[in-house]
């Protein structure tokens with residue numbers, strides 16, 4: 001199948017392009033390179049043995065998008081393109097509504113014009129908000145607590161409405177929990193611009209001596225070691241979920257939302273200690289204040305992904321730590 005992958009040079013997008021190419025699909029990437037580098041294209045090709053096509057394009061450029069779809073008839077779209085920093089979305093909400101919602105609106109309108117009726121959408125567990133009780137299933141109430149999460153839910157609702165308006169239109173929103181790690185080759189991985197917000201890239205930079213120590217945001221949570229708990233999953237497992245979601249769309253009409261997580265919770269200190277043990281490195285840390293907006297415990301009920309997508313995570317926390325460290329040491333991470 002020939003697919004358009006928006007945001008395909010980004011962290012999740014690039015790992016998904018590798019899996020799509022290795023599954024025999026043809027891939028056309030559209031990315032504005034605002035938070036990624038075109039250098040990743042050659043590495044995707046080196047891993048997969050085939051190169052994706054690439055077009056530098058911002059999804060808000062309707063004419064550019066129409067020209068691309070005119071030249072590249074695709075059977076489906078994997079939609080990753082968007083901005084994704086929670087704190088930034090609180091400080092600059094219009095940037096998030098413009099990039100994420102307006103960009104998606106332009107994309108879906110162009111898809112309708114060219115008769116493209118399949119979407120796999122990169123959504124997020126942040127649509128559930130802080131009150132959700134773990135393990136979180138897809139029927140849990142959605143109440144995003146920040147503009148980033150609200151943009152993800154709005155785009156899901158746009159897709160749901162499109163499926164209602166056109167029975168031939170099919171969409172699945174994949175709600176990611178906490179993707180971490182890197183491709184086992186060490187050629188692609190997470191490359192945050194500036195100081196990382198997320199736990200794993202921060203740990204990697206401390207272990208590499210680029211940052212002095214990890215601040216553990218909260219050591220007084222009601223958990224076994226006082227630190228917050230998340231559902232970390234390997235980015236390659238996540239990417240494979242997208243390939244299986246594509247197959248699912250061939251079988252099931254309408255709109256679906258599916259959680260992608262391991263179903264297991266891991267604390268901040270458990271992650272840090274696993275990283276040190278697996279990689280034989282030290283990660284100095286200190287307790288710090290809780291981070292506003294953080295939940296105490298968030299992990300998935302992944303049952304639907306198992307039955308609907310026939311998808312389960314295969315890689316362990318040790319794999320995540322080993323692969324993240326290999327990527328950090330590659331010199332390509334920053």
Ligand code: WQD
Nearest residue numbers: 084086124126197198199202215216217228230268291294
């Ligand atoms: C994980 C845990 C922190 C950094 C976010 C987004 C979510 C998704 C994944 C986009 C928390 C603690 C972190 C540090 C720390 N992104 N931590 N010190 O907040 O669960 O989810 O990223 O889709 O939408 O909300 O991930 O990695 O930032 O934090 O103690 O320097 O690590 O407090 O408990 P989070 P995270």
